[in-house]
Amino acid sequence: MSNAPRLRFLKGHGTENDFVIVPDLDGRLELSAAAVARICDRRAGVGGDGLIRVVRASAHPEARAMAAEAEWFMDYRNSDGSVAEMCGNGVRVFARYLQREGLAEEGDLTIATRAGLRHIHIAKAAPEGAPDSGAVTVGMGKAVLPEPGPDGGITVAVGDRTWSARNINMGNPHAVAFVDDLDQAGTLFTAPAVHPASAYPDGTNVEFVVDRGPQHVAMRVHERGSGETRSCGTGACAVMVAAARRDGADPGVTGRPVTYTVDVPGGRLVISERPDGTVEMTGPAVIVAEGELDPMWLDAALD
Numbered sequence: 001m002s003n004a005p006r007l008r009f010l011k012g013h014g015t016e017n018d019f020v021i022v023p024d025l026d027g028r029l030e031l032s033a034a035a036v037a038r039i040c041d042r043r044a045g046v047g048g049d050g051l052i053r054v055v056r057a058s059a060h061p062e063a064r065a066m067a068a069e070a071e072w073f074m075d076y077r078n079s080d081g082s083v084a085e086m087c088g089n090g091v092r093v094f095a096r097y098l099q100r101e102g103l104a105e106e107g108d109l110t111i112a113t114r115a116g117l118r119h120i121h122i123a124k125a126a127p128e129g130a131p132d133s134g135a136v137t138v139g140m141g142k143a144v145l146p147e148p149g150p151d152g153g154i155t156v157a158v159g160d161r162t163w164s165a166r167n168i169n170m171g172n173p174h175a176v177a178f179v180d181d182l183d184q185a186g187t188l189f190t191a192p193a194v195h196p197a198s199a200y201p202d203g204t205n206v207e208f209v210v211d212r213g214p215q216h217v218a219m220r221v222h223e224r225g226s227g228e229t230r231s232c233g234t235g236a237c238a239v240m241v242a243a244a245r246r247d248g249a250d251p252g253v254t255g256r257p258v259t260y261t262v263d264v265p266g267g268r269l270v271i272s273e274r275p276d277g278t279v280e281m282t283g284p285a286v287i288v289a290e291g292e293l294d295p296m297w298l299d300a301a302l303d
Contacts, residue, residue, distance in 0.1 A: 016266025088233015115171025
């Protein structure tokens with residue numbers, strides 16, 4: 001007989017960037033990197049681009065300092081089990097989970113992450129829509145564009161092709177490259193080569209971008225620790241900022257907000273940058289299933 005707890009989980013996605021959600025409100029569960037990787041395994045586990053543990057901020061040592069401003073902390077892990085600072089699609093799904101469980105309502109709330117506080121707005125559902133169908137907007141903080149130079153001296157390579165890339169940090173690192181065709185990114189099973197490696201000591205997400213129209217781009221992404229995913233929220237924000245600067249738009253200079261539509265393989269996100277530098281992302285968040293992990297299987301995963 002297994003002594004493992006019966007662990008409830010849910011499955012959700014934001015523009016098909018999918019996550020295993022593990023409620024652990026009082027912070028009692030220890031999940032090793034190996035356990036997370038096993039749960040996220042698409043053949044031997046539940047499957048997901050990452051795992052979101054839902055914890056009260058007051059119950060997590062990394063979030064206690066934020067507990068006065070945010071009740072909930074998003075403990076996010078990549079699918080290989082590594083810890084990540086933030087996940088833009090994940091924080092929308094996190095907010096949807098809170099709404100589903102009656103822990104948050106339509107309107108505004110604040111969520112703690114390793115990249116700091118994130119301010120969320122859950123829109124009211126359309127009259128004909130499901131109760132939880134309203135889009136979720138996330139204040140993603142300000143983009144940091146490391147110097148030197150307009151592109152930071154970064155290059156990205158796939159095979160024998162090399163592109164200049166923009167170094168942008170959205171609480172996690174990104175290298176954004178504009179290409180002629182998204183197929184040039186290759187399979188993205190493995191991480192593209194990024195130079196100099198010293199610019200990203202902890203690795204980086206890499207976005208490949210093409211233009212679709214005025215203030216409208218499309219992207220593919222290799223997410224650090226996960227491989228190619230159907231969407232990346234922080235990546236879409238980094239892409240929007242890179243595209244705006246390339247196009248000569250800087251709200252901090254003009255005093256006027258700018259908005260781009262960013263298509264990802266899993267759908268569409270709308271990204272805006274405000275004159276104060278705050279980047280906002282709006283998109284869908286969907287919970288598709290819930291269940292329990294088998295105790296014997298979980299026992300083995302936690303060993």
